[in-house]
Amino acid sequence: MNNRIIEGFIVFEGIDGSGTTTQMNRLAERLKRLNIPVRCDSEPTGSVAGRRLRTLLKTGNAEDPLFNTTMSSLFSLDRALHVYGENGIISTATGGVKLLCDRYFWSTAAYQGVNGDVDEILELNNAFPLPEYLFFLDVDPNEAVKRIDRRNAAKEIYETAAFLEKVRTLYRAALKRYEDSGMKIFTADTSQPADETEAFIASCLDFLPKCR
Numbered sequence: 001m002n003n004r005i006i007e008g009f010i011v012f013e014g015i016d017g018s019g020t021t022t023q024m025n026r027l028a029e030r031l032k033r034l035n036i037p038v039r040c041d042s043e044p045t046g047s048v049a050g051r052r053l054r055t056l057l058k059t060g061n062a063e064d065p066l067f068n069t070t071m072s073s074l075f076s077l078d079r080a081l082h083v084y085g086e087n088g089i090i091s092t093a094t095g096g097v098k099l100l101c102d103r104y105f106w107s108t109a110a111y112q113g114v115n116g117d118v119d120e121i122l123e124l125n126n127a128f129p130l131p132e133y134l135f136f137l138d139v140d141p142n143e144a145v146k147r148i149d150r151r152n153a154a155k156e157i158y159e160t161a162a163f164l165e166k167v168r169t170l171y172r173a174a175l176k177r178y179e180d181s182g183m184k185i186f187t188a189d190t191s192q193p194a195d196e197t198e199a200f201i202a203s204c205l206d207f208l209p210k211c212r
């Protein structure tokens with residue numbers, strides 16, 4: 001396991017509908033109010049690989065082993081560009097900007113792990129540096145799917161309660177392996193109101209002033 005930790009790199013993970021994007025944006029707003037430089041990224045990114053992934057997320061067959069391996073490889077390629085590229089994670093976070101990221105390689109372990117080999121996926125992502133903070137946003141998959149339905153957008157291939165239940169289990173197992181990695185890992189129950197989750201996340205960040 002790569003134990004290099006990038007200070008100021010903060011990752012949000014969780015099943016679809018768990019609120020990763022909402023909480024990342026809320027934290028970014030909070031940091032901006034405190035004049036702390038911040039940037040929000042997400043994976044898949046806008047790279048060529050990332051754009052292809054967005055299409056495949058609408059049309060692919062998650063059960064097909066070849067499709068699944070292709071997805072693991074494409075997500076990892078997209079991530080390599082994101083980590084090491086110009087204005088990528090490393091250059092941005094080491095330049096003093098808090099780099100918030102909606103999803104990182106635990107998403108590949110948990111999602112592509114459902115129809116693939118988690119060990120192989122983690123091996124493929126082994127060289128990537130770790131975030132300083134990792135927030136796992138946890139919610140019941142049935143509640144998550146209700147939230148996704150309320151968005152009224154076309155469903156993506158992984159957005160069923162049965163699939164997300166498996167993803168949730170794999171997330172927990174994958175994160176357990178990183179308990180001694182030196183990252184600060186927190187689980188937030190996002191069945192509670194978003195304000196409460198936001199306050200919890202802020203309370204976990206050592207660099208923020210503590211409010212009473």
Ligand code: TMP
Pocket residue numbers: 016043044057075102103104105106107108109111112156158
């Ligand atoms: P999102 O923009 O709603 O987070 O959607 C991204 C989708 O891609 C979501 O269903 C999770 C999935 N995904 C993977 O399957 N593997 C990955 O490595 C990443 C980053 C995302």
